[in-house]
Amino acid sequence: MGPESRIYLDHHASTPLSGGVLEAMHAAEPDAWANASSAHGAGRRARAHLDGARRTIAESVGAEPPDIVLTSGGTEAICTAILGAFAPSDVPAHIVTSAIEHPAVSESIARLASRGARVTTLPVPDGVPPDADAFAAALRPDTVLVAVQWVNHETGVVLPVATYADVCRARGVPLVVDAAQAVGKLPVSVAALGVSALAWSASKLGGPHGAGAVWLARSRAHWPVLAGGGQERGRRPGTPDVRAAVGFGAASRALPERLAAMPRIAGFRDRLEAGLRARGAIVNGVPVGGARVATVTHVAFEGLRGDVLVAALDLEGLCVSSGAACSSGLAAPSPGLRAMYPDALWRAEGALRFSLGPETTDAEVDAALSALDRVLVRLGRATMQPR
Amino acid sequence: MDHDASSSLSPLPPHVGRIVVAMSGGVDSSVAAALLHAQGLDVVGVTLHLWDASGASKVGRCCAPEDRDDARRVCDHLGIPHYVVDERALFRERVVDPFVAAYAEGTTPAPCVACNQHVKLTRLVALADAFGATHVATGHYARIEYDSTARPRLLRGCDAEKDQSYFLYGAPTSVLARLMFPLGALTKDQTRAEGRRLSVPNADKPDSQELCFVPDGDVGNFVETQGGSPRTGRIIDESGAEIGRHAGVHRFTVGQRRGLGLAGGAPARYVLRIVRDTGDVVVGADDALGARTFRARDVAWTVEAPTSPFEGLVRVRHRHLPAAARITPIEGGFEASFDVPQRALTPGQAAVIYRGEEVVGGGTIV
Numbered sequence: 001m002g003p004e005s006r007i008y009l010d011h012h013a014s015t016p017l018s019g020g021v022l023e024a025m026h027a028a029e030p031d032a033w034a035n036a037s038s039a040h041g042a043g044r045r046a047r048a049h050l051d052g053a054r055r056t057i058a059e060s061v062g063a064e065p066p067d068i069v070l071t072s073g074g075t076e077a078i079c080t081a082i083l084g085a086f087a088p089s090d091v092p093a094h095i096v097t098s099a100i101e102h103p104a105v106s107e108s109i110a111r112l113a114s115r116g117a118r119v120t121t122l123p124v125p126d127g128v129p130p131d132a133d134a135f136a137a138a139l140r141p142d143t144v145l146v147a148v149q150w151v152n153h154e155t156g157v158v159l160p161v162a163t164y165a166d167v168c169r170a171r172g173v174p175l176v177v178d179a180a181q182a183v184g185k186l187p188v189s190v191a192a193l194g195v196s197a198l199a200w201s202a203s204k205l206g207g208p209h210g211a212g213a214v215w216l217a218r219s220r221a222h223w224p225v226l227a228g229g230g231q232e233r234g235r236r237p238g239t240p241d242v243r244a245a246v247g248f249g250a251a252s253r254a255l256p257e258r259l260a261a262m263p264r265i266a267g268f269r270d271r272l273e274a275g276l277r278a279r280g281a282i283v284n285g286v287p288v289g290g291a292r293v294a295t296v297t298h299v300a301f302e303g304l305r306g307d308v309l310v311a312a313l314d315l316e317g318l319c320v321s322s323g324a325a326c327s328s329g330l331a332a333p334s335p336g337l338r339a340m341y342p343d344a345l346w347r348a349e350g351a352l353r354f355s356l357g358p359e360t361t362d363a364e365v366d367a368a369l370s371a372l373d374r375v376l377v378r379l380g381r382a383t384m385q386p387r
Numbered sequence: 388m389d390h391d392a393s394s395s396l397s398p399l400p401p402h403v404g405r406i407v408v409a410m411s412g413g414v415d416s417s418v419a420a421a422l423l424h425a426q427g428l429d430v431v432g433v434t435l436h437l438w439d440a441s442g443a444s445k446v447g448r449c450c451a452p453e454d455r456d457d458a459r460r461v462c463d464h465l466g467i468p469h470y471v472v473d474e475r476a477l478f479r480e481r482v483v484d485p486f487v488a489a490y491a492e493g494t495t496p497a498p499c500v501a502c503n504q505h506v507k508l509t510r511l512v513a514l515a516d517a518f519g520a521t522h523v524a525t526g527h528y529a530r531i532e533y534d535s536t537a538r539p540r541l542l543r544g545c546d547a548e549k550d551q552s553y554f555l556y557g558a559p560t561s562v563l564a565r566l567m568f569p570l571g572a573l574t575k576d577q578t579r580a581e582g583r584r585l586s587v588p589n590a591d592k593p594d595s596q597e598l599c600f601v602p603d604g605d606v607g608n609f610v611e612t613q614g615g616s617p618r619t620g621r622i623i624d625e626s627g628a629e630i631g632r633h634a635g636v637h638r639f640t641v642g643q644r645r646g647l648g649l650a651g652g653a654p655a656r657y658v659l660r661i662v663r664d665t666g667d668v669v670v671g672a673d674d675a676l677g678a679r680t681f682r683a684r685d686v687a688w689t690v691e692a693p694t695s696p697f698e699g700l701v702r703v704r705h706r707h708l709p710a711a712a713r714i715t716p717i718e719g720g721f722e723a724s725f726d727v728p729q730r731a732l733t734p735g736q737a738a739v740i741y742r743g744e745e746v747v748g749g750g751t752i753v
Contacts, residue, residue: 307472307473308472308514308517309517311433311468311470311472311514311517311518312517312518312519314468314470315405315431315468315518315519374519375517375519378516378517378519379516379517
């Protein structure tokens, strides 16, 4: 199976670079090596690229450039937003989060819990996020932080963060939003949202790896997570990666086209999802009437294992994910899926995540279903007749 | 049952398509993959993640992240896909828990047999089905050959030192028909030489020696940490007289001399048997270890199950020189009677029956 015939439907893991991103990074290359904090001409040229990227990134979410802290990626952005809200010796009293968070959120909070913080984890049964009342009921007088994702990385369900933000503002509780799967899929205006911090990543919106950003409210006290120099206005030590930031900026500039493609992507996703259902798949985490992004369908085949299906489909030239472990190459059933369906472990074990992007074509949807048919036939499962 | 296994055999399985190669990260499976790939075959590497290895030992440990990395590196070198498949739950259920339970009741289990029979080979064949592969290859030193009726036969590896056919008797014919052992005709030295010839990245990696899930070899400690509750009891001589106490039957195996905790002196004393009901460990002289007969249960046959007594060679532990015996099928097992008494017939170990080079079946010594 040559790379030319490979179908990539794993855009929630990583996106191909948007048009113009690689060119922008190459154009900055002669200057990007320098230390942007240096006072001399080489440093100033690098600084100019970094400042330009920061302006574009800020504009893309309706923010002011000084409020943007550039990081090494989405995970560091989230850790900065959550862990950086507390002095290292501080024991946060009470924190609220949800049961379906990305590990960058849940593990950051676990770290605070190990320091003594008490944590309320909002359940998300059947993928239905808490409504305003359930959310408000979890807040306590001693709640010092709420951290939730805007869009679930596995199922694409949209959490009502604007509603949560209203509740938090009324109660004076800082809200940290993991927007890694939101920016580039939904219109995001941080000014209108009124949160404490919002974190996202370049590599989920057509930018390179090694670049993330966190917007921090000016009113918020902040302690850098890493120990080091005073870069990023004292909020994130370390010499910035100018080249990655330039790529992030270029991808951010292209966000309007990406957002404009969402209705088309939703059409492809719906057709793919219908095909999957017709082949016996159950769709995970799509509440009736609930909002979700256009780019993903997350399904499970009862009695089949997601990790085995991912490998079998890869041999057919189709790149998808089991929506499971991030880094190890191993499949542990996703904690988020288990939380959505505590009584149906197969929906986590048999999970397959198909995630689409602006590059996805009609023909790829057909080819993906054909690849799945070839695998299901081998496994003795009924498949659709050719259309 | 009574024709010579080495006649009318074909060395290649028919209709070879895609092949799933089980890759541990060690030399043998890496060279097996490289040899098949060098023949232009469609090879897919699979590493079964069976256990989370711990400890600092670099040798004799498997399923460590470094071993998965090695397997991946070999596949990258060959330009073939590689997947890690998590079978930790099945491995614990079918191998580790029974292993701990067997030691705790005073027997000496054969976990590699259980692993091949209930985890590795069965899961690999299922994966081959999912991957559209006709065959599964492993780095075992054993051979599969086909007789004139296209029936697969399991044969000893050509390298008598490395022969691993003992561990494979539990594979049913339907599984044997899917297996390939590319190293079956090679010696270990030849395997390493092939690895160097094919530039396999880990061709000089040291061999693993211990049980993969007990890398430090301390089985007694492992049984204790995995929740086994072995009986304590007396150490007695053949007359029944107590000559000591012991802290758990799991620290003893038939034929063992060291670690009995008895005062020295001649003649040396050996574990003769472990009495399950009382937890007593019976010790005695070396010449009391010999026995002519045993009974086996949980029998598996790689040939049509025999119904009448027959002559064969029986191996009662890995590296035991197979000895001539008369085998009598009984309900749920077989009885074997050796021509010459054999040392230390050990309950829990596998007894594997050969007819010439061919494995015809085996079972667990009662």
